[in-house]
Amino acid sequence: MSVFIIRRLLQSLGVIFVMSMIVFFGVNVVGNPVDILASDDMTQEQIQAFVARLGLDRPIYEQYWYFVLNALRGDLGNSFVFAEPALKLILQRLPATLELALASMFLSVVIGIPLGIYAGLRPEARSSKVIMASSILGFSLPTFWVGLMFIMVFAVMLGWLPSTGRGDTTELLGIQVSFLTWDGLQHLLLPAINLALFKMSLVIRLARAGTREVALQDYVKFARAKGLSARRVVLVHIMKNIMIPVVTVLGLELGGVIAFSVVTETVFAWPGIGKLLIDSIQLLDRPVVVAYLIITVLMFILINLVVDILYSVLDPRVRLKDVKS
Amino acid sequence: MKRMLSLAGAMLAAVILTALPARAKELTIGLASEPTSMDPHFHNLGPNNSLLSHLFDGLIDQDENQQLVPGLAVSWKALDDLTWEFKLRQGVKWHDGSPFTADDVIFTFERAPNVEGSPGSFGLYTKGKTLVKVDDFTIHMKTAEPWPLLPQDVSSIMIISRKNGEGATTADYNSGKAAIGTGRYKYAEYVPGDRIVMERNEGWWGNKGEWTKLTFKPIKSSPSRVAALLAGDVDLIEQTPTVDIERLKKDPNLNLSEGISNRVIYLHMDHWRDDSPFIKGKDGSSIKNPLKDHRVRLALSKAINRPAIVSRVMEDVAVPAGQLLPPGFFGVSENLKPLEYDPEGAKKLLADAGYPDGFKLTLHGPNDRYINDAKIAEAIGQMLSRIGVQTEVVTMPRSVFFNRASRGGPDGTPEFSFFLVGWGSGTGEASSPLRSLLHSYDKERGFGAANRGRYSNPEVDKLIEEAVVTIDDAKRGAALARATDLAIGDVGIIPLHYQVNVWASKKGIKYRARTDEATTAFSAYSE
Numbered sequence: 144m145s146v147f148i149i150r151r152l153l154q155s156l157g158v159i160f161v162m163s164m165i166v167f168f169g170v171n172v173v174g175n176p177v178d179i180l181a182s183d184d185m186t187q188e189q190i191q192a193f194v195a196r197l198g199l200d201r202p203i204y205e206q207y208w209y210f211v212l213n214a215l216r217g218d219l220g221n222s223f224v225f226a227e228p229a230l231k232l233i234l235q236r237l238p239a240t241l242e243l244a245l246a247s248m249f250l251s252v253v254i255g256i257p258l259g260i261y262a263g264l265r266p267e268a269r270s271s272k273v274i275m276a277s278s279i280l281g282f283s284l285p286t287f288w289v290g291l292m293f294i295m296v297f298a299v300m301l302g303w304l305p306s307t308g309r310g311d312t313t314e315l316l317g318i319q320v321s322f323l324t325w326d327g328l329q330h331l332l333l334p335a336i337n338l339a340l341f342k343m344s345l346v347i348r349l350a351r352a353g354t355r356e357v358a359l360q361d362y363v364k365f366a367r368a369k370g371l372s373a374r375r376v377v378l379v380h381i382m383k384n385i386m387i388p389v390v391t392v393l394g395l396e397l398g399g400v401i402a403f404s405v406v407t408e409t410v411f412a413w414p415g416i417g418k419l420l421i422d423s424i425q426l427l428d429r430p431v432v433v434a435y436l437i438i439t440v441l442m443f444i445l446i447n448l449v450v451d452i453l454y455s456v457l458d459p460r461v462r463l464k465d466v467k468s
Numbered sequence: 469m470k471r472m473l474s475l476a477g478a479m480l481a482a483v484i485l486t487a488l489p490a491r492a493k494e495l496t497i498g499l500a501s502e503p504t505s506m507d508p509h510f511h512n513l514g515p516n517n518s519l520l521s522h523l524f525d526g527l528i529d530q531d532e533n534q535q536l537v538p539g540l541a542v543s544w545k546a547l548d549d550l551t552w553e554f555k556l557r558q559g560v561k562w563h564d565g566s567p568f569t570a571d572d573v574i575f576t577f578e579r580a581p582n583v584e585g586s587p588g589s590f591g592l593y594t595k596g597k598t599l600v601k602v603d604d605f606t607i608h609m610k611t612a613e614p615w616p617l618l619p620q621d622v623s624s625i626m627i628i629s630r631k632n633g634e635g636a637t638t639a640d641y642n643s644g645k646a647a648i649g650t651g652r653y654k655y656a657e658y659v660p661g662d663r664i665v666m667e668r669n670e671g672w673w674g675n676k677g678e679w680t681k682l683t684f685k686p687i688k689s690s691p692s693r694v695a696a697l698l699a700g701d702v703d704l705i706e707q708t709p710t711v712d713i714e715r716l717k718k719d720p721n722l723n724l725s726e727g728i729s730n731r732v733i734y735l736h737m738d739h740w741r742d743d744s745p746f747i748k749g750k751d752g753s754s755i756k757n758p759l760k761d762h763r764v765r766l767a768l769s770k771a772i773n774r775p776a777i778v779s780r781v782m783e784d785v786a787v788p789a790g791q792l793l794p795p796g797f798f799g800v801s802e803n804l805k806p807l808e809y810d811p812e813g814a815k816k817l818l819a820d821a822g823y824p825d826g827f828k829l830t831l832h833g834p835n836d837r838y839i840n841d842a843k844i845a846e847a848i849g850q851m852l853s854r855i856g857v858q859t860e861v862v863t864m865p866r867s868v869f870f871n872r873a874s875r876g877g878p879d880g881t882p883e884f885s886f887f888l889v890g891w892g893s894g895t896g897e898a899s900s901p902l903r904s905l906l907h908s909y910d911k912e913r914g915f916g917a918a919n920r921g922r923y924s925n926p927e928v929d930k931l932i933e934e935a936v937v938t939i940d941d942a943k944r945g946a947a948l949a950r951a952t953d954l955a956i957g958d959v960g961i962i963p964l965h966y967q968v969n970v971w972a973s974k975k976g977i978k979y980r981a982r983t984d985e986a987t988t989a990f991s992a993y994s995e
Contacts, residue, residue, distance in 0.1 A: 178870035180587040182512040184894055184904065186914030189592060197587075224504050224511075226585025226638055236661060291691050298699035306699040307692050308685055309662050412687040412696075414661030422502070422688070425836070427867045 148448065155444040159437060163214070166436045167207050175199070176223050176427035197223060210433070219437065220430030224423070229434035233416055238318045239309060240408070240415030244400040246322065246331055247339035248393065255343040256389070259350020260377060266355060274347060281344030290337045290410035297333060305330050307412040334411040338404055342396050346389060353385030360384075386457050394450035402439040495679040495977075495989050498693045498702035502686035506658055507641035508626035508649075509580040512588045517624075518986030519684060522666055524626035524649035527554055527573065528619055532982045532991060533796070534730065534896025536619055540568065540627055540650065546939055549614040554622075556605040560673050562629045563648045563655075570601045575630035584637060593621040614937040616944055620895040652990060653682060661686065682989045694972070697722070703977055706987040708970040710783040710840060716972055723995075726970045727981020728787055728794050731892035732901070733838055735831075735848070735962040737765065738885045740922035745877070746830035746885035750858065758827055759885070765959035767817035771855045772848060773809040778965055781843045785970055789963035791952050792891070792901040797983075799898030799935075799948030804956055806963070814855045826856025832873070833888035835863040839967055845888050848964075873920050882920040890967070891918070896983065898948040899936055906955040907932050923960040 177194050185193070194200050198209070210220060219230045262271035298306035310330030312319040321327025357363060358381060366376050401416075408417035416435065423431040503519040504511055521529075527541040541554040560568040577599050581591030596615065600608040609618060629648055636646035647655040650673070653666035664684040668676060685702060687693040690709040694716070696702045708716065708724070716722050737759045738744040744757040758764045774788035787794060788806035818826060829852065833845035842863040849861035863869075876883030893900040908924035909916035915932070916922075928951050935947035956963070971979040973992065980991040 174867040175871035175875075178874055179867055180511070180513075182588045182592065182894070183891065183918065184592055184900060185588070185917060186592075187911040187917050188914055189589075190917065193588070221585060223587050226505075226510070226587065232660075239661075291695065294692065294695040294699070298701070299695055302699065306696045306701045307687050308696075308701070409689050410692050412662075412685065412689070412692055414659065418661060418688070425865070425867060 151444075151448055151451075155441075158444065159440055162440045163211070163433070163437055164207070166433050167210060168203065170429045170432050171203055171206070174427050176429065179426050180223060214437075219434035222423075222428050222431045224426050224428045224431075229430040230438075232419060232431060233435055233438060236414060236416045236419050238320065239413060240401055240404060240417060242320055242322060243331070243334055243338060243404060243407070243413060243415060244397065246335035247337075247342065247400060248397055250335055250339040251343040251346050252393070254339075255346030256350050256382070259347040260354045260381065260385070262347065263351040263354025264358060264377070266351075275351070278344035278347045281340045281347075284340075286337060286341065286406045287410050289340060290334070290407055293333045293337055294410070304333055309414055334407050334413050337411070338400060338407045342393070342400070345392060345396070349389050349392060350385055353388060354381055357381050357384045383457065387454065390453050390457065391450060394446050394453075398439075398443045398446045401442060492680040493678055493994075494681040494683070495704065495992060496683040496685065496702045497987060497989065497992075498685050498687045498696050498705040499987065500686075500688060500690070500693065500705075500707040502661065502688070503664070503684075505638055505642060506644070506647045506655065506664075507583065507638040508628060509576075509583045509590050510586050510638050510641070512590050512592065512624070514985060517626075518984075518988055519664065520626060520649075521651070521986070521988060522653040522682065522990070523647060523651045523655055524628065525651050526623050526626050527556070528623040530623050530896060530984065532727075532980050534983050536623055539623075540573075541622075544619060544622075546618075547608070549939055550611050552609045552611075552618055553602075554607045554609065556607065557673060558605055560650050561671055562632070562650055563669060564629075564632065566629065566631050568627075568629070568650055569604045570607050571604075572630050573607055573627055574599050574601055575633060576625060576627045579628065579633060580625055586638075590625060593624045597621070614939055616939045616941075617895060617897075617899065617936065620897070624894070652677060656681075677990050678994060679989050679992070697972055697974070700974070704971060704973040704979060704987070704992055706969070706971055707839075708972045710785055710970075713783055713785060713970060721975045723973045723975060723978055724970055725973070725979040725981050726785060726968050728983065729892065729967045729969050729985050730793060730797065730894075730896060730983045731838075731890050731967045731985070732789050732792055733786075733841075733844065733888065733890045733964045733967060734789070735768075735964065736887055736889055736905075736921040737768075737962070738882075738921055739924065739960070741885075744885040745883070746832070748828040750825055750827060752828070755827060757885075758821065758823055761821045762959065763817045763821040764823065765962070767814040767821070767855065768852060768857065769807050769959055769962045770810045770814040770817070771857070772807075772851050772962065772964065774806050774965060775809070777844060777847050781840055781847050782965065782968075785968040786839075786965040787968060789965045791956050791963055792905075793893055793898055794966045797893070797897055798941075799902075799945050799952070801949040801952045801956075803949075803953055811855050818856060823856075826858060828858045828860070829886055830860045830862055830884075831886050831888065832869065832884040833861070833863045834866040834869040837866040837869070838890045841888060841890075844964065848888070874918075882922070884920075887920070888964075889920070892985065894984070898952060899932070899944075902928075902932050902948060902951050902955070903936065906951070906960050921961070923955070923958070925954060925958060925960070928955045928958075928960075 181190055181193055222229050222232055258274050262274045265271050294306045297304045308330055310321050310327040311324040312321045312327060313323045321331055363380055366380050405417035405421050408415045420435050501515045503515045508520045508524045525539045527539055528536050529539040531537050540557050542557050544552060544554045546552050556570060562568060577594050581589055581594045596611050598610045602608055632646045632648045640646035644655045652669055652672050654669050656667045657665040666682045668680045687696055693705045694712050697705045717724055738757060742757055743754060747757060749755040778786045778788055790804040790806040791801055793800050831845055831849055833841055835842035845861045845863055849859040852859040872883045873887055874882060891901045891905060903915055904918040906923055906928060907915040908929050909919045909922050931947050931951035935944050938944040969985050973979055976995055977992055978995055982991055
């Protein structure tokens with residue numbers, strides 16, 4: 144297993160290198176940050192000096208070379224807009240996004256799996272049909288629209304919850320978190336549900352399909368015949384066996400949620416990295432975009448690794464081994 | 469027992485009520501774009517400047533109409549063509565209690581153009597000025613050539629303290645360590661992406677205003693910003709989307725305040741190429757650039773129904789434009805009115821110019837820069853097609869648009885033939901758009917930096933050059949107006965409308981609209 148992990152990590156380095164090249168050159172093809180950042184009244188000479196200061200007057204391969212040299216020292220460049228290290232900006236906002244992503248993951252698992260199993264065990268019941276129909280809505284309604292509707296209903300019309308922003312934070316293990324204060328929790332609820340809807344629907348459908356298949360298997364019949372309680376049959380024998388697809392999909396989704404929760408963060412003005420990314424793209428803040436995507440790649444690689452390891456825990460038949468041996 | 473309980477309850481309530489102090493007046497503002505720093509000299513950018521004007525003062529301030537009013541200088545005057553004298557306000561204290569003197573001003577002008585990593589420096593305003601300290605409260609500014617806009621330039625620079633600013637980086641301002649001004653408000657908290665909090669400076673030299681605590685929240689998404697106001701999470705929002713204005717006006721719990729801005733939306737066109745890349749004959753063949761013909765330019769301008777754009781596309785929050793700045797600004801022309809909509813006259817002009825059947829044209833424009841920019845471009849495309857100029861409309865994000873519009877062509881020349889842009893006059897007078905948009909492109913002398921159509925008229929150039937070194941206000945104003953008359957008469961650009969900005973607030977709060985589009989707490993007041 145350790146050989147497997149080491150090999151995977153080495154492969155990852157190659158992926159990151161290729162990725163950095165694609166992203167760097169790709170981002171540099173679009174527009175010119177100077178036109179966005181320079182004030183209207185600047186003269187041609189001042190604009191030229193500005194271009195030189197950002198290093199944009201050099202050939203692109205030269206810019207890339209300096210980028211790689213600095214990156215090897217852990218410096219992913221300075222933001223054009225904030226003049227602060229891009230990495231620092233991202234890490235500063237990462238806790239807010241992680242909190243939102245984990246909260247929405249938690250909601251989709253805690254609500255999605257029981258509903259899915261229920262619908263799988265009683266496929267003909269009316270309640271199951273309602274669950275399945277709602278899950279289609281969860282899939283198909285666009286996130287930004289649902290988010291705005293949530294704000295309209297719960298913040299504007301009912302006034303139960305705040306509309307936007309992150310609320311009070313407290314420090315937990317050196318990280319600012321908001322779920323420990325009542326105000327923070329209120330602010331977290333709407334965006335978390337908004338972000339969870341899609342995944343929840345996904346989990347419901349996976350869990351239902353899995354349950355329907357597993358419920359007919361011999362070992363479930365045998366467990367029943369042995370006189371085990373329905374509770375034990377469902378919680379141990381069925382649930383454990385439907386988890387493999389659920390874990391796979393959730394693993395991929397977690398990466399997606401952390402990296403690209405752009406829409407929800409924008410609608411709810413949540414101060415996370417998704418909002419930073421979209422702002423940076425609009426302002427052509429290239430160093431931040433490049434750093435962001437490189438971190439995202441790293442994250443996906445790590446999550447996939449963890450998912451592979453989880454497989455072997457859930458299903459003893461899966462062995463993590465060196466492919467060659 | 470029950471009665472005793474309720475009695476105790478009433479007493480408790482009474483105690484709580486009396487114990488509460490008079491409610492502090494707080495104001496929460498929803499911003500459309502987030503300021504990028506707490507350093508007043510980091511980036512010359514609208515959102516930064518308007519936010520930091522709470523913490524810092526300039527020697528001269530601009531009021532709601534961009535008129536100059538005394539700030540940290542009580543008076544200023546030109547001693548001769550090259551020397552200006554500023555008398556500083558005495559007894560002003562920085563937020564840390566140290567006194568404000570001429571040394572702070574000298575230090576500010578040294579630092580402002582040299583901020584490490586600044587994406588848009590204030591060197592523009594400090595350039596060419598030498599400061600001499602006469603005594604602790606008198607400063608002389610010398611220029612190499614006469615510079616009548618010196619007070620405007622000075623009003624763009626916020627004064628920082630030498631004691632706290634020496635050696636301070638932008639990060640020190642962001643953390644609050646160096647963000648010590650003389651302004652109405654003191655720095656309290658800055659959480660990038662989430663909020664900026666300020667507290668009232670009880671020792672401010674002017675009228676302190678009514679709000680004791682300010683919270684600024686960046687809410688970029690327009691529907692969310694409106695929803696935050698409706699939900700009562702913010703008291704005031706800027707850049708109210710035009711589609712919502714009708715509905716918000718009817719809401720009895722809200723106030724809307726609107727005001728004309730210094731921003732004109734206009735069409736710029738290719739004045740210099742004989743073969744313009746986005747103009748073709750009706751049959752697709754290449755033709756000689758028709759936009760070089762004055763009659764064709766005038767025809768295009770006459771073909772545009774400005775009142776219709778204002779009422780249909782802009783929901784009545786815009787004002788048809790006939791020149792570069794709305795009436796009332798310094799240096800505008802009295803003679804120019806928005807051109808009448810006259811499709812028949814336009815067709816006749818086109819026929820006279822030798823294009824009875826029109827030609828093919830591509831209109832380019834941004835789709836995320838100005839209010840409803842893409843929709844305006846589409847409306848214009850249809851209006852031009854109606855007089856026979858078959859117009860294709862292409863819009864794109866500003867990150868792509870401005871680079872192509874300024875230098876997308878061969879050898880870094882402007883790429884487009886006909887395009888929609890806007891210009892806000894930061895100085896609040898007519899020399900800013902004239903110098904940048906309508907003076908011939910002249911890299912060496914820094915004129916015409918945004919003249920993406922390369923319009924060139926020696927007479928206009930001469931008037932502009934004359935105006936920017938004339939200290940006498942009346943003469944300068946007349947020269948600027950004359951230059952505007954000539955350039956607009958030439959159809960150097962086609963003005964469309966002036967943007968109107970709309971602020972929405974909770975009932976009980978009103979906003980004095982600002983022409984510079986800034987959102988400041990001191991322009992908000994209770995009814």
